[in-house]
Amino acid sequence: MRLKPYRDTLALPGIKSLLAVATLARIPIAAGAVVLTLHVVTDLGRGYAAAGLIGAAFTIGGSVGAPVMGRLIDRRGLRPVLVLTTVAEVIFWSSGQAVPYWALLVMALFGGFLALPAFSVARQSISALTPEAQRLPAFALDSITTELSFMAGPALGVLVATTAGGRWAMLMLAVGILLSGIGLWLLNPPVRAAHEAPITAGERVPRRSWLGPRFVAVLLVTMAATLVLSGTDVALVAVLRDNGELGWSGLVMSMWAFYSLLGGFAYGTMQRSFPPVVILTPLALTTMLVSLGSAHWWLIALLLIPAGALCAPLITSTADAISRMIPAAARGEAMGLHNSALTVGVALGGPLAGLAADALSPPWGFVAVGGAGVLIALTVLPTELRRHRQAAPSAPAVPALGTGKSGPATEPALTAAALPDTLTEAASDRTPPQRTPHEAPDHGDSLPAGRP
Numbered sequence: 460m461r462l463k464p465y466r467d468t469l470a471l472p473g474i475k476s477l478l479a480v481a482t483l484a485r486i487p488i489a490a491g492a493v494v495l496t497l498h499v500v501t502d503l504g505r506g507y508a509a510a511g512l513i514g515a516a517f518t519i520g521g522s523v524g525a526p527v528m529g530r531l532i533d534r535r536g537l538r539p540v541l542v543l544t545t546v547a548e549v550i551f552w553s554s555g556q557a558v559p560y561w562a563l564l565v566m567a568l569f570g571g572f573l574a575l576p577a578f579s580v581a582r583q584s585i586s587a588l589t590p591e592a593q594r595l596p597a598f599a600l601d602s603i604t605t606e607l608s609f610m611a612g613p614a615l616g617v618l619v620a621t622t623a624g625g626r627w628a629m630l631m632l633a634v635g636i637l638l639s640g641i642g643l644w645l646l647n648p649p650v651r652a653a654h655e656a657p658i659t660a661g662e663r664v665p666r667r668s669w670l671g672p673r674f675v676a677v678l679l680v681t682m683a684a685t686l687v688l689s690g691t692d693v694a695l696v697a698v699l700r701d702n703g704e705l706g707w708s709g710l711v712m713s714m715w716a717f718y719s720l721l722g723g724f725a726y727g728t729m730q731r732s733f734p735p736v737v738i739l740t741p742l743a744l745t746t747m748l749v750s751l752g753s754a755h756w757w758l759i760a761l762l763l764i765p766a767g768a769l770c771a772p773l774i775t776s777t778a779d780a781i782s783r784m785i786p787a788a789a790r791g792e793a794m795g796l797h798n799s800a801l802t803v804g805v806a807l808g809g810p811l812a813g814l815a816a817d818a819l820s821p822p823w824g825f826v827a828v829g830g831a832g833v834l835i836a837l838t839v840l841p842t843e844l845r846r847h848r849q850a851a852p853s854a855p856a857v858p859a860l861g862t863g864k865s866g867p868a869t870e871p872a873l874t875a876a877a878l879p880d881t882l883t884e885a886a887s888d889r890t891p892p893q894r895t896p897h898e899a900p901d902h903g904d905s906l907p908a909g910r911p
Contacts, residue, residue: 461728464596472773473588473648474597478644481581482604488577489612491517495567497617501868503560513560513567518806520571522799522880523756527575529583529795533645536658537580537643537650545640547573552633575640578605579802584648586782586790587655598778602771606720610713634652645646655787659900664788673784675792676839678800680735681777685804685837687746688770691715691763691813694824697816699755707756713769725769735776736839742769743832770844774801787857 469475492514500509504575531540553569555563581601587595620628692712699708745766754756778797785793811831812824 464593464728465600467597468589468593468600468899471588471593471597472756474585474600475630477581477584477588477602477648478600478896480646480648481601482578482608482640484577484643485548485605485608486576486612486615487632487639488575489907490616490628490632490635490649491612494612494616494620494628495623497620498556498629499560500625500641501620502556502625504562505560509560513564515806516564516567517571517574521570521574522730523803523804524572524574525576525579525798526792526795527572527801528574529579529793529798531545531789532576532580532583532650533658533678534793538647541640541644544573544575545637545644548575548640549623549633549638549878552629552636556629563680567631575636575643576638576795576798577643579791580648580796581641582651582782583650583780583790583794586794587649591783594731594782595732595775596727596778598775598782599723599771601778602723602775603720603727605774606716606771610716614759629889650789650791661740662788664786666789669785669789669793672842675779677735677777677780677784678796679835679839680801681774682685682807683768683832684735684742684773684777684800686808686811686835687743687804687832689808690767690824690828690831691746691749691808693809693812693838694749695759697813697821697824698759700754701821702754702756704756706820711756711760711763715763718767719770722768723775726729726769726775727778732887733772735773735780736836736843737770738776739832740836742766743829743836744772745769746832747826747829748831748866750825753822753825779896837885 495513495517496507496510498506499513500507503509528540528544531543548570550575550588551566555566558566582598585594585597585601616628616632620632651657695711695715696705696708699705701713747760749759749766750760752762778794781797782790794899807827808894812828815823
C-alpha cells in the first residue's frame with residue numbers, strides 16, 4: 460500500500476497538531492448522545508421515547524446552528540466563535556443535569572444550536588492547510604480520526620454514566636468540552652490559506668455563486684451516507700436481538716468500524732478521488748445485501764465488510780468535494796451545511812430502519828436504509844450527467860498533449876471507467892477556479908482508469 464501520500468500530508472505544517480487536537484476535542488462531543496439518553500432514563504426516570512425527544516431537539520438545534528456558526532467564522536474569525544460555543548456548551552452540560560425534563564428539552568435545542576463546531580472547523584482548516592493535491596489523504600485521516608473519536612467517546616460516556624451516574628457524566632462532559640474549546644482556541648488553526656484573502660479583508664461571496672445544484676447534490680449524498688450508517692446501527696441491534704445474539708452486537712459493531720478504518724486508509728492513498736455518488740451507490744446496495752445474513756451474527760459480520768469499507772471513503776469524498784468547489788470566503792458556512800447534512804442523515808436513518816424492522820421484520824431495516832441510499836443516488840446522478848453534457852460543447856480549445864498544436868478540448872466518453880467527477884471541481888458554475896502555484900490542477904472531471 461502506498462504510504463507516501465500520508466507521509467507528505469503529515470509533513471505539512473500544522474496538520475499533525477490539528478488532527479491530534481480535533482480528535483481529542485471530538486471525544487466528549489461523540490459521547491453526548493448516549494450520556495443524554497442515560498441521564499433521561501436513569502436520573503429523570505423517563506422512557507426511551509422521552510430520551511429520543513431530547514436527542515431530536517439537540518440534533519435540530521445543531522443542524523440549524525452549524526451553518527450559522529460557520530458563517531460567523533467566515534465573517535469574524537475562529538476564536539470568537541470558539542469562545543461563544545464553548546461557554547454555551549459548558550453552561551448546557553453543567554446546568555442541564557440539575558433541571559427537570561421539560562426545561563432540559565428547551566435547553567437541548569439551544570445547546571445544539573451553539574454546539575462547539577469541532578468537526579466542521581477541522582475540515583475547514585484542512586482545506587486551508589493543504590494544497591488540492593493532498594486534500595484527499597488529509598480528509599481520509601480526518602475521517603479515520605473521527606471514527607476513533609466515535610469509538611472512544613460513547614464507550615467512555617457509558618462507563619461514567621453507569622458507574623457514577625448520568626449527572627456526573629454530564630458534568631464530565633462539561634469539563635471535556637471546556638478543555639476541547641481551550642485546546643482549539645490555543646491551537647487557533649487557520650481557516651484561510653496564506654494565499655487567500657484574510658478574514659479582515661471583509662471579502663463577501665454571494666450564496667448564489669456556490670449554493671447551486673452541484674453543492675446541493677453533495678449535501679444529499681452526505682445525508683444519504685449517514686442515513687445508511689445510522690440505520691444500519693439500528694438494524695444490527697434489531698436483528699441480533701431477534702436472534703437471541705444481542706451479546707455479539709459489540710463485537711460486530713467494532714468489526715464494522717474496523718472495516719471503515721481500513722477502507723478510509725486505503726482510499727486516502729489513491730491519486731484521485733471518486734465522485735461521492737459513485738461511492739454511495741455500492742455502499743447502499745451492499746447494505747441491502749447484509750439482510751441475507753441475518754440468521755447468524757458471524758455471517759452479518761462478513762457481509763458488512765464491503766459496506767463497512769466504503770463508510771469512511773464516502774464521508775471523505777464529500778468533504779473533499781466541498782473543499783474544491785467552495786470559495787474560501789464561504790468555506791465555513793459550506794462546511795457547516797455539510798455537518799448539518801451529516802446530522803440530518805443520522806436523525807433519519809434510525810427511525811427509518813426501526814419502522815421497517817417493526818412493520819416487517821428486523822432484516823428489512825437494512826433493505827429500507829440501503830434502498831433510501833439508492834434512491835438518493837438515482838436522484839443525484841441525472842443532474843450530474845446533464846451538467847456534463849451541457850458543459851462539454853462549450854469546452855475551450857487547448858493544446859493537444861504531445862503535439863504543441865491547439866485543438867478542441869474533448870471530454871472522455873461517459874463510461875464506467877471515465878465518469879465525470881462533477882462533485883469535486885474547484886469552483887462553482889458562476890465562479891472560475893482560483894489556483895495558486897502550489898496547488899495541483901483539478902483532475903476531478905474523470906476517474907482514473909485502472910473515499911471519506
